[in-house]
Amino acid sequence: MASLFSDNEQPPTNSNSSSTVLVRKKKSLSASSPSSSRGNAASLPTRDGDSHPRWRSEKQQRIYSAKLIQALKQVRLSSSSSATTSSPTAHKRGKAVREAADRALAVSARGRTLWSRAILANRIKLKFRKQKRPRQTVIPAVTTVVTTGASSRGRKRRVSVVRLNKKSLPTVNRKVRSLGRLVPGCKKESVPVILEEATDYIQALEMQVRAMNSLVELLSGYSTPGSDSAPPPI
Amino acid sequence: MSSRRSRSSRQTGTSMISEDQINDLVLQLHRLLPELGNNNRRSGKVSASKVLQETCTYIRNLNKEVDDLSERLSQLLESTDSAQAALIRSLLM
Numbered sequence: 001m002a003s004l005f006s007d008n009e010q011p012p013t014n015s016n017s018s019s020t021v022l023v024r025k026k027k028s029l030s031a032s033s034p035s036s037s038r039g040n041a042a043s044l045p046t047r048d049g050d051s052h053p054r055w056r057s058e059k060q061q062r063i064y065s066a067k068l069i070q071a072l073k074q075v076r077l078s079s080s081s082s083a084t085t086s087s088p089t090a091h092k093r094g095k096a097v098r099e100a101a102d103r104a105l106a107v108s109a110r111g112r113t114l115w116s117r118a119i120l121a122n123r124i125k126l127k128f129r130k131q132k133r134p135r136q137t138v139i140p141a142v143t144t145v146v147t148t149g150a151s152s153r154g155r156k157r158r159v160s161v162v163r164l165n166k167k168s169l170p171t172v173n174r175k176v177r178s179l180g181r182l183v184p185g186c187k188k189e190s191v192p193v194i195l196e197e198a199t200d201y202i203q204a205l206e207m208q209v210r211a212m213n214s215l216v217e218l219l220s221g222y223s224t225p226g227s228d229s230a231p232p233p234i
Numbered sequence: 235m236s237s238r239r240s241r242s243s244r245q246t247g248t249s250m251i252s253e254d255q256i257n258d259l260v261l262q263l264h265r266l267l268p269e270l271g272n273n274n275r276r277s278g279k280v281s282a283s284k285v286l287q288e289t290c291t292y293i294r295n296l297n298k299e300v301d302d303l304s305e306r307l308s309q310l311l312e313s314t315d316s317a318q319a320a321l322i323r324s325l326l327m
Contacts, residue, residue: 094305175286195259205296212303219310
């Protein structure tokens with residue numbers, strides 16, 4: 001897709017260490033996209049959460065794709081400079097790619113969410129998560145529980161109140177706990193925090209899947225023998 | 235950051251979490267989930283535990299998909315030889 005290339009005007013980086021990669025990513029983050037996601041969030045104030053337009057906007061996908069490409073270039077440089085053989089490290093390279101993609105995703109979240117900070121904290125092995133802890137716990141305003149079907153996907157279904165019985169509460173708690181174990185960094189959080197982090201995490205993962213899919217399409221178009229100069233029409 | 239936090243009605247601390255707020259969050263989660271076969275039948279209430287179960291499954295699926303994609307990406311990055319890599323790099327910069 002052309003969107004993968006359109007915003008990538010960042011200068012090539014040549015270092016291999018992960019911490020400088022992150023520093024450069026953060027600098028380029030502030031330079032390249034001043035208020036893109038905020039602009040999208042502000043333009044749709046009537047939505048029930050700014051998470052919906054945030055991860056689905058074209059601009060956010062471009063930003064993430066650019067960061068992903070940067071990160072993958074780093075992975076290539078570091079893996080090609082190592083002297084190990086290919087077969088035992090094939091799985092490790094897949095993991096390195098996954099970690100790079102997760103880091104890029106976490107940086108694109110601009111530090112607003114727990115899971116993104118947890119991903120970055122695990123990577124650098126710093127505990128700056130504790131310093132960011134005194135943010136307010138998220139309790140969204142509930143004016144009415146009945147929602148209309150005007151979601152961002154255009155579905156017309158009307159879903160009404162969820163019945164949370166008292167006797168089903170421990171079941172719900174258990175499931176929320178297991179959900180919290182899936183989302184990075186939310187093992188010990190309270191229920192609404194886990195639920196909110198999960199909504200954001202799901203949307204971010206969907207965007208990651210879309211971006212990586214298009215990147216794979218692009219690269220598999222290049223790696224076929226015989227295609228030399230003309231890029232595939234997208 | 236304030237656009238999200240401004241939706242909070244009152245900061246009552248971490249323990250007093252009302253059912254309504256949890257309901258709202260679960261509904262939000264439910265809207266995100268891919269709806270397979272729910273379109274025609276279930277127009278009324280959804281159960282929280284089912285939503286949570288589907289959320290867990292969905293996140294696991296997404297994670298697996300990302301892992302598979304990153305495997306493919308790493309293979310693709312390895313298989314492109316140096317001339318094409320230089321081409322891609324020059325295009326990406």
